[in-house]
Amino acid sequence: MDTRPYHHGDLRQALISAGLDATRAGGPDALRLRDLTRSLGVSANAAYRHFDDRDALLDAVAAEIFARLGREMRTEPSADEAGPPSAVRRLRSVGLAYIDFARREPGWFSVAFFGAGVEESLSAPPPPYTALIEALDDLVTEGLLGADRRTGAQWLCWSAVHGFAELVLHGPLRALPAADVDRLAERTVDAIIAGVLA
Secondary structure (H helix, E strand, O other): OOOOOOOOOOHHHHHHHHHHHHHHHHOHHHOOHHHHHHHHOOOHHHHHOOOOOHHHHHHHHHHHHHHHHHHHHOOOOOOOOOOOOHHHHHHHHHHHHHHHHHHHOHHHHHHHHHOOOHHHHOOOOOHHHHHHHHHHHHHHHOOOOOHHHHOOHHHHHHHHHHHHHHHHHHOHHHHOOHHHHHHHHHHHHHHHHHHHHO
16 A cells, blocks of 8 residues: 555545545445545545545535435436437436436445435535436426426426335345346336326
8 A cells, every 4th residue: 555645636536536436335434534534645634624524525525425326316318209208208317317316326325324414515516416306397397297296296206216226225125136127217207207297
């Protein structure tokens, strides 16, 4: 291990990056400040200049994970003129991206939603929430959803995809083959959209 003093200009970002590496497989419990500082060749005191404690670093890692999830949820679906309207495709893409991220990155998903004090650390709505809001608002803009039905729809959508993701990660769906989970994920998201539009 390289024990030379840390000379990079951005220790804060280096700690977040190391935290992302540590939690990717192991979730929140894998983030140990002493281990991270040792791997970077700096003292624990150096880390405390940037983060008050381990939970503050975990919150910063969670914020980065939320940003990554939000970017994935904003990936534009492929255009299909014969398919459903663009706003429906976008909402479907948002829901499936959320589930896919949870399945691919269970450690990060756990950090984002079950880390220490995440809700207090976010000064603005998290990017996944914003992506969902925008997709639902697009339904209203395209005349597919009335404003009265739009109110609160984000919580119906989010709770359904989050619950499905949890069933896949920690519940009875975790033993299913991936192809079966793919099909169920699509059915779940399509059912949510049908319910929102009904």
